Amino acid sequence: MSDNILQRARKTFQLEADALSEVQLLLNDDFKQAVLLIQNGTGRVVFSGIGKSALVAQKIVATFNSTGTPSIFMHAADALHGDLGMVQEADVVIILSKSGYSPEIKALVPLVKNFGNKLIAIVGNTNSYLAQQADLILNTTVSQEACPNNLAPTSSTTAQMVMGDALAACLMDLKGFRDDDFAKFHPGGTLGKKLYLTVADVFPGNDRPLVYENQSLKEVIVEITQKRLGVTAVVNEQKELEGIITDGDLRRMLEKNTDIEGTVARDIMTRSPKTIEAGELAVSALDIMRKNAITQLAVVEGKNYLGIIHIHDLLKEGLI
Structure with a gap:
C-alpha cells in the first residue's frame, strides 16, 4: 500500500515536471511583449480569475508586490x-x-x-474566447493533469504559477532589483531580518x-563568569x-597541567x-x-573592540 502511495506521488511530480517542460517550449514573442508592457507601464497590474485560477492569481500578485511591481487581485x-x-x-x-x-x-473580458x-x-486554450480577445497570450496548455482522472487542475495551475514567476523574475532583471530592494518589502520575519538586521x-x-x-588568570575567570x-x-x-579567551581555552590550559601561578591573559589568549x-x-x-565552528565573535570597529555577539543572539532573532 505504501509503495502505491509513493508511486502515485512520484508520478504526480513527474507529470507536473513534464507539463512545465511543455509550457516552456510555448514561450514566444508575446511573453517578451508582456514583460515590456508591464515594465513600461505607468499603472498597476490587475490579476483576475475564477476558481483555482483565482487562487493562483493571488499568489502571483503577492510575488509581484514583493518584488517591486505594484499589483492587485480582482x-x-x-x-x-x-x-x-x-x-x-x-x-x-x-486574466488567468x-x-x-x-x-x-x-x-x-468585454468590459x-x-x-x-x-x-x-494566461490561458490553457489558445482557441478560446479569452485568448481571441486578449492583446497578448501566454500559453499554459498542458497535455495532462496530474490528477488520476485528468480532471482536477494540477499541472495546469502549476503552469500558471510558473508563468507568473517567470514574469516576475524577468521584471526583476529589467529593474535591477537587488537584495536591498527586496529587504524594503520584507521588513518582518526571518527573511527580512537576514536582509537588514546588522550586528x-x-x-x-x-x-x-x-x-x-x-x-591574572583569576581575573580572566571572574570576567568570563x-x-x-x-x-x-x-x-x-x-x-x-x-x-x-573562551571557556574552552581555560579547560585546555588546565588539562595541560600548566603552572597557573603567574599566568596572565596574554599567555592563554587566542x-x-x-x-x-x-x-x-x-x-x-x-x-x-558556522564555518569556524565557534559560538561567539568579537565585534570591532577597525582595531577597536566594541563587544561580543553570541550565537544565542542570532537564535533569539530567528536567524537560525
Whole structure:
C-alpha cells in the first residue's frame, strides 16, 4: 500500500515536471511583449480569475508586490458586481483561465476591453474566447493533469504559477532589483531580518567582557563568569583587540597541567581571533560562526573592540 502511495506521488511530480517542460517550449514573442508592457507601464497590474485560477492569481500578485511591481487581485465574479471599479486607466489586466470559456470570464473580458486597458491572457486554450480577445497570450496548455482522472487542475495551475514567476523574475532583471530592494518589502520575519538586521542591532544588549593583557588568570575567570558569554576579549591599553579567551581555552590550559601561578591573559589568549564589524549583516556573523565552528565573535570597529555577539543572539532573532 505504501509503495502505491509513493508511486502515485512520484508520478504526480513527474507529470507536473513534464507539463512545465511543455509550457516552456510555448514561450514566444508575446511573453517578451508582456514583460515590456508591464515594465513600461505607468499603472498597476490587475490579476483576475475564477476558481483555482483565482487562487493562483493571488499568489502571483503577492510575488509581484514583493518584488517591486505594484499589483492587485480582482476576483472575476466580484468584478461583475462592483469591483471592476478598482481598474484604473493605465492598468494592465491579466486574466488567468484554463479553458478561457468560464461564464464569468466571458462577461468580464468585454468590459475590460471597453475600458481600453491592455489585456494579457494566461490561458490553457489558445482557441478560446479569452485568448481571441486578449492583446497578448501566454500559453499554459498542458497535455495532462496530474490528477488520476485528468480532471482536477494540477499541472495546469502549476503552469500558471510558473508563468507568473517567470514574469516576475524577468521584471526583476529589467529593474535591477537587488537584495536591498527586496529587504524594503520584507521588513518582518526571518527573511527580512537576514536582509537588514546588522550586528550593531544585536550585540549592544550583551555585556562587554574585557581584560587587559597582563591581568591574572583569576581575573580572566571572574570576567568570563560575570559576563556570562563564555568568552572575554583581551585588549591593550588603547582598548584595541589583541585576542580572546573562551571557556574552552581555560579547560585546555588546565588539562595541560600548566603552572597557573603567574599566568596572565596574554599567555592563554587566542591571537588574531575571528571578528566582525558592527555594520555587517547579522547573518554574516552566523556564516562565520558556522564555518569556524565557534559560538561567539568579537565585534570591532577597525582595531577597536566594541563587544561580543553570541550565537544565542542570532537564535533569539530567528536567524537560525
